[in-house]
Amino acid sequence: MSMAMSEPGPTAATSGLEGVIAATTTLSKVDGTNGRLTYRGYNIYDLAQTTTFEEVAHLLWFGHLPNRKQLTRLMARFAAERSIPNNVMQIIRALPTSTEPMDALRTAVSAWGAGAISGKPTIDQAIALTARFPLFLAAFERTRQGHEPLQPQPKLGLAANFLFLLTGEVPKDEHVKGLNSYLVLLADHGMNASTFTARIVASTESDIVSAVVAAIGALKGPLHGGAPSKVQDMLRAIGTVENAAPWLRAAIARGERLMGFGHRVYKTEDPRSVALREMARVTDPQGFLLARHVEELALELLQQQKPGRRIYTNVEYYFATMMGSLGLSGDLFTPTFAVSRCAGWTAHILEQIHNNRLIRPDAEYTGTAEQRFIPLEKRP
Numbered sequence: 001m002s003m004a005m006s007e008p009g010p011t012a013a014t015s016g017l018e019g020v021i022a023a024t025t026t027l028s029k030v031d032g033t034n035g036r037l038t039y040r041g042y043n044i045y046d047l048a049q050t051t052t053f054e055e056v057a058h059l060l061w062f063g064h065l066p067n068r069k070q071l072t073r074l075m076a077r078f079a080a081e082r083s084i085p086n087n088v089m090q091i092i093r094a095l096p097t098s099t100e101p102m103d104a105l106r107t108a109v110s111a112w113g114a115g116a117i118s119g120k121p122t123i124d125q126a127i128a129l130t131a132r133f134p135l136f137l138a139a140f141e142r143t144r145q146g147h148e149p150l151q152p153q154p155k156l157g158l159a160a161n162f163l164f165l166l167t168g169e170v171p172k173d174e175h176v177k178g179l180n181s182y183l184v185l186l187a188d189h190g191m192n193a194s195t196f197t198a199r200i201v202a203s204t205e206s207d208i209v210s211a212v213v214a215a216i217g218a219l220k221g222p223l224h225g226g227a228p229s230k231v232q233d234m235l236r237a238i239g240t241v242e243n244a245a246p247w248l249r250a251a252i253a254r255g256e257r258l259m260g261f262g263h264r265v266y267k268t269e270d271p272r273s274v275a276l277r278e279m280a281r282v283t284d285p286q287g288f289l290l291a292r293h294v295e296e297l298a299l300e301l302l303q304q305q306k307p308g309r310r311i312y313t314n315v316e317y318y319f320a321t322m323m324g325s326l327g328l329s330g331d332l333f334t335p336t337f338a339v340s341r342c343a344g345w346t347a348h349i350l351e352q353i354h355n356n357r358l359i360r361p362d363a364e365y366t367g368t369a370e371q372r373f374i375p376l377e378k379r380p
């Protein structure tokens with residue numbers, strides 16, 4: 001692990017590892033100062049508007065966008081992997097209905113890996129895993145709602161299949177487009193906490209499923225991926241445009257963090273939230289009006305509270321608005337993030353093992369200096 005040029009020397013502990021360069025990658029470039037994000041050099045605006053999630057997964061795994069033939073081949077490989085073994089389905093069915101979907105996903109992925117995966121991580125394994133994320137989640141969602149899990153539709157892509165498996169209805173084009181763009185926008189994002197987690201596990205020469213299960217655990221936390229349902233809770237609690245000012249003022253006065261605001265890397269608008277804002281405007285015009293008002297007011301109040309602080313809306317904020325319009329339960333938002341990020345995690349795992357060295361940083365010891373040992377019977 002090396003330090004960025006402007007950072008303190010390698011012996012100093014950096015809070016939250018901010019500014020520490022932990023790996024080299026050719027997958028995505030996050031430019032937090034200028035609010036730009038590229039995957040292998042392609043701007044995410046172009047990708048989100050014109051490509052499918054499968055094309056972006058191909059870009060991350062194989063290093064280039066697919067031509068039509070390559071895409072057809074990848075889609076066929078995805079379709080061939082769309083099944084849940086009986087033993088994993090039994091485990092999903094046995095989960096209490098109170099289980100959080102992220103926990104259900106983590107459990108299903110781990111159970112599936114126990115029988116299906118061994119050896120060094122491969123692209124085939126990455127495809128097998130990514131194809132199954134929507135299936136595991138939809139099977140759990142259907143089961144907890146008291147319905148039978150559905151069979152995937154071979155002709156639908158990953159985004160459309162996910163919506164179909166959740167609702168039992170062939171989804172509207174604009175909903176598929178909205179979800180697909182979200183999946184494209186979230187697929188990779190530099191050395192975020194869950195990707196770092198996946199790379200650490202991969203660096204020990206563990207298997208791909210263990211690395212992905214660990215990443216799911218990291219993504220679950222509200223400071224990383226667990227915020228969108230909390231954004232929805234916040235917008236519901238605010239309820240009306242009139243209530244926004246008193247609600248936000250009181251929350252800020254209590255020192256609470258506003259969910260969907262702030263980012264470790266972006267010190268300007270998160271380019272993904274800019275793209276999602278436009279989608280939310282189309283998919284949920286009603287919800288958008290409140291969300292936009294709350295956003296503008298919150299940014300103004302946060303500025304007043306501490307002038308010069310650079311806080312902007314993050315990617316979770318408009319995703320919450322957009323997802324609400326798809327009719328999905330709030331607790332499915334973070335697992336949907338995981339569906340997308342599985343492509344990035346697995347691409348990073350493959351990149352890590354390609355030129356591997358065990359990730360093993362140091363800790364700066366700040367405890368007591370060496371002391372004389374006292375046997376149990378003599379301790380005061």
Ligand SMILES: CC(C)(COP(=O)(O)OP(=O)(O)OC[C@H]1O[C@@H](n2cnc3c(N)ncnc32)[C@H](O)[C@@H]1OP(=O)(O)O)[C@@H](O)C(=O)NCCC(=O)NCCS
Binds near residue numbers: 224256263264314
């Ligand atoms: C994302 C997040 C964890 C980044 O944290 P970080 O890089 O460690 O930022 P810090 O905790 O150092 O915060 C810097 C300052 O901004 C403030 N701040 C950061 N996010 C804030 C928020 N959402 N609401 C209010 N204040 C916030 C902090 O209180 C701190 O203020 P201070 O300088 O007066 O102490 C943080 O912004 C956050 O908790 N956001 C809310 C949760 C969220 O939306 N998560 C999804 C992430 S995509």
